[in-house]
Amino acid sequence: MTHEVALHAGVAVVNMVRDVFRSDFHRTGPSAQVLRLIQVAISKLRQHITAEPVVNDDGAIIAVLFLGHMASGFGDLEAFRMHRRGIKTMIESRGGLDALGLDGMLKCSVLQFESWWTHIYRDISVFASSKPSYNPVYLVAPYSAETLFLLSSLPPGFRRLAKQGKLATDILTVLSNIASYEDAIILQEANNNHPGGGGGCGLGITRQGEFVASLLERKRHADFCDACTCLLVQGPNFEKYLVLALICYVSIAFSPPREARCYLSASHTAFRTPRLLLTQELPDFRVNEENDQREPSTDDPDETEEGESESETGGAETKNCLVWIWLVLIASWRATATTATATTTTRSDDSGDCENARILERAFQDRFPQYYRCRGDWARLDRVLGRFFCTEALKGEMKRSWMALAKEE
Numbered sequence: 001m002t003h004e005v006a007l008h009a010g011v012a013v014v015n016m017v018r019d020v021f022r023s024d025f026h027r028t029g030p031s032a033q034v035l036r037l038i039q040v041a042i043s044k045l046r047q048h049i050t051a052e053p054v055v056n057d058d059g060a061i062i063a064v065l066f067l068g069h070m071a072s073g074f075g076d077l078e079a080f081r082m083h084r085r086g087i088k089t090m091i092e093s094r095g096g097l098d099a100l101g102l103d104g105m106l107k108c109s110v111l112q113f114e115s116w117w118t119h120i121y122r123d124i125s126v127f128a129s130s131k132p133s134y135n136p137v138y139l140v141a142p143y144s145a146e147t148l149f150l151l152s153s154l155p156p157g158f159r160r161l162a163k164q165g166k167l168a169t170d171i172l173t174v175l176s177n178i179a180s181y182e183d184a185i186i187l188q189e190a191n192n193n194h195p196g197g198g199g200g201c202g203l204g205i206t207r208q209g210e211f212v213a214s215l216l217e218r219k220r221h222a223d224f225c226d227a228c229t230c231l232l233v234q235g236p237n238f239e240k241y242l243v244l245a246l247i248c249y250v251s252i253a254f255s256p257p258r259e260a261r262c263y264l265s266a267s268h269t270a271f272r273t274p275r276l277l278l279t280q281e282l283p284d285f286r287v288n289e290e291n292d293q294r295e296p297s298t299d300d301p302d303e304t305e306e307g308e309s310e311s312e313t314g315g316a317e318t319k320n321c322l323v324w325i326w327l328v329l330i331a332s333w334r335a336t337a338t339t340a341t342a343t344t345t346t347r348s349d350d351s352g353d354c355e356n357a358r359i360l361e362r363a364f365q366d367r368f369p370q371y372y373r374c375r376g377d378w379a380r381l382d383r384v385l386g387r388f389f390c391t392e393a394l395k396g397e398m399k400r401s402w403m404a405l406a407k408e409e
Contacts, residue, residue, distance in 0.1 A: 019031050134233060287318050320384050
């Protein structure tokens, strides 16, 4: 990064992220160093504005985007609103989002930050006209050969919900990509553990990157809302909560094991913000409270798939998925509340994340007491997890947390 203003704002952001790992961060807030770096970045921006007749270059927009992000994170709403207006003004004077540089990356970054800010502050995006419309499309039987192939790649719970017309087709594409990615990891692990296959090479990060680049359905999206338009919905919505949980799931399931906590704690747009939004809204959500009041599709002649009991069809599957969403959310807080070494796992209570996990665990227990009546109830939760996505490692972490809570009863 050669733009001086953007460079100083970027350094401030990096130091803000580093602050997150201080044990007293949640009590004391940003360090004096971060505040000083922000002041330097603002000073450099003012000098840049004074020297130029019109300030709307990529570097200046990046700098103000960073400053807005930090102001929002620190709860300085006055500064945040000022920076947000500044971003809008600069981009409009530039000719709109499509005129931004960096091969479209800056447009994507602005839209993603703006999308999350819209949800956090429950207002209207300043770039609402650039957002896709929310017109979800659902599967209707009879299904094409291509659709049947896609459905066959999904875990049974998601497949059932798709056939019931409860998951839009853009979500199904994301689910299919996640399923394919998991399959690639399983194959890579098998190769690593096979004699001569590079045993012990972990998850094969290089191979995973190659696989992501070759996904047949891979499409470049401006932001998460562009990929799954249900994220545009304000208020209770089952599909929106599922997508937020999917974002959290892929982060905790596929982040590098040894650096997982650092990676997740530093990832605001791809983890911490969607986790925050889900934490704020999920505890008050009931399946029948969502805005979408459509009746499930009854056009599917296959009433009960092979191997599925009657209790796993109809509204029961939606409730199963809601349980999965809860478990993923709890696991996402646990993932940043622990510090793993080769031999131990240490709780980091000072971070506040462990307390958030405990609060959610209690809320889940109150909401779904049927999973805590006896020691054997984990098997019921295990069956629910088996109907959706869950790696064996993540399932093991979930079981340990469940057993710890069950022992307290």
